[in-house]
Amino acid sequence: MTENVVEIRDLRVNFSTYEGIMKVLDGVNLSIKKGEMLGLVGETGCGKTMTGRAIMRILPSNAQIMSGGKILFEGSVDLLNLSEEEMRKIRGKKISLIFQEPRRALHPTFNVGGQIAEIFYLHMKEDVLKTALQNLAESENSTSLLSNIMRNIYTEELEGKESSIKRILGKIPILRTKINEPVEKVLDEKSIDMLEKVQIPDPKRVSDQYPHELSGGMMQRVLISMALACNPTLLIADEPTTAVDVTTQVKLLDLIKDLKKDYGASILLITHNLAVVAETCDRVSVMYAGTIVEQADTYSVFKEPLHPYTQGLLAAIPIIGQTRELKSIPGSVPNFLNPPSGCRFHPRCGYAIEKCIEEKPLFREVRDEHYVACHVVE
Ligand SMILES: Nc1ncnc2c1ncn2[C@@H]1O[C@H](COP(=O)(O)OP(=O)(O)O)[C@@H](O)[C@H]1O
Ligand code: SF4
Ligand SMILES: [Mg+2]
Structure with a gap:
């Protein structure tokens, strides 16, 4: 069995607002396997972004994660139990995030x-x-006094x-620049290398540019490179x-797919766009109003969606080569x-029975690795 990189169990998040308590995430269950790309889909406002932010533990300040849920990372660590300091070491290194709006990031x-x-x-x-030290050892003037000092530092x-030597020498601007040079050179090379990996043309030039000089697609590439920097x-x-x-969308998705292969990272792709998935x-x-209603491999979900909400979502998108009436939910x-x-779907569901109004359906495996939360699906 493939191991799960993330396993979210019964995640509940409430928001305090001046109107009252909003129960936004209502028992989210979701797993991401090693090396896979999992699509999280659902209409706008159903809680996709908050689920992603809960994994990173960067929820808005009025959000409260309720007790009882778990976000297991790499098998055993419950992210919800980590201190802010432990979380800081994971954020950006083991788990990274690309936002919708690159300009703001x-x-x-x-x-x-x-x-x-x-x-x-x-x-x-x-x-x-370590790389800077190695470069110093290999440089032509590796035996010079300055090289030795830098190696010590x-x-x-x-x-x-x-x-302490750095503290003293660092007070003299020209020496400060000199002693930082080898480290900056390594950082420069690594940055340009990352830009190259996300297929940015002329990475050296782009590396010196400022965000406002780049197009939206280019900026998103830069963010992808930053997100992947630490593997x-x-x-x-x-x-x-x-x-x-x-056009840029297609290119970016291809890039993410390629990088997934190269880096072996698992990807949680949040989108309201089923075609992208x-x-x-x-x-x-598939998410609806703060819960996951269906989870399965992409083929099964598109071929035979089991949850009435998923069926509704699919009936609302046009499929090339098919002439049928599009129905919105x-x-x-x-x-x-x-x-x-x-x-929570019962007011919009054509299959609702009495039980649907009274009892929240369990998220259960109804076919092999095909999970659904619905009372009527057998
Ligand atoms: N700071 C907040 N306070 C109260 N409600 C919020 C806050 N942030 C988001 N929400 C609500 O949480 C719900 C889920 O939001 P979100 O996760 O952004 O949805 P999605 O990404 O699926 O469009 C929305 O109804 C939104 O209004
Ligand atoms: S549990 Fe009931 S209301 Fe909810 S999706 Fe299934 S049939 Fe519809
Ligand atoms: Mg969102």
């Missing part, structure tokens, strides 16, 4: 290369220092000590192609202040 006054370099320095300092930093176990991509045109994902989780996503009892 990049710092406007730092150049692209500098922003990638910062991630390397933050999470992979050891690697960077880097070795101390590698051992986690604060270097994360899980990449959460929240509507990564919504803000770009269709059909094209790119191995499995799908009647009604809209419910209000989270006072959500429907039992199955």
Whole structure:
């Protein structure tokens, strides 16, 4: 059996608002396998972004994660039990996130290369220092006094000590620049290498550019490179192609697919676009009003959707080569202040029975690896 990189069990998140408590995530169950791309789909407002943010533990300040749920990462660690400090070590390194709006995710006054370099320095300092040391040893003037001093400084930093020589020399600007040079060179090379991996043409030039000089698609590539910089176990991509045109969208999705293969990362692709899921994902989780209603491999979900909501979603999208009437699901996503009892989909469901109003259906395996939360699906 393939192991799960993430397993969310019964995740509940409430929001305090001036109108009252909003029960937004209502028992989310979802698993992401090693090396797979899982699509999380559902109408806007159903809780996809909040699910991604809960995994990263970056929910809005008025959100409260209710007790009883779990987010198991790499088998055993419950992310919900980690301290903020432990979480900081995971964020950006083991789990990274690409947002829908690249412009807001990049710092406007730092150049692209500098922003990638910062991630390397933050999470992979050891690697960077080791490479710098190696370069020093191999350089022509490796026996010079300055080289020796730098080697001492880097070795101390590698051992986690604060270097006193660096503190003293760092007060003299020209020497400060000199002693940081080898590290900056490594960071520069690593940043340009990352830009190359996301197929940015002329990466050296782009590395010196500022976010406002780049197109939306280019910026999203930069963000992908930043997200992959530390070889994360899980990449959460929240509507990564919504803000770009269709051609760029296709190219970005192809890129993400290729990178998944190269890096072996698992990807949670959050989107409201079913066509994107059909094209790119191995499995799908369908979300409705704060719960996962169906999860299975992409083929099964598209071929034989079992949950009435999934069936409704699929009936609403046009399929090339098929002439049939498109039907939208009647009604809209419910209000989270006072959500429907039992199955939250019941006011919109054509199959609802009495039990649906009274009891919340369990999320259970009805076929091999095909999970559904519905009272009437056998
Ligand atoms: N800070 C907040 N306070 C109260 N409600 C919020 C807050 N942020 C998001 N929500 C609500 O949570 C619900 C789920 O939002 P979201 O996860 O962004 O949906 P999706 O990504 O599926 O479109 C929405 O109804 C939204 O209004
Ligand atoms: S549990 Fe009932 S209301 Fe909910 S989807 Fe199934 S049939 Fe419809
Ligand atoms: Mg969203």
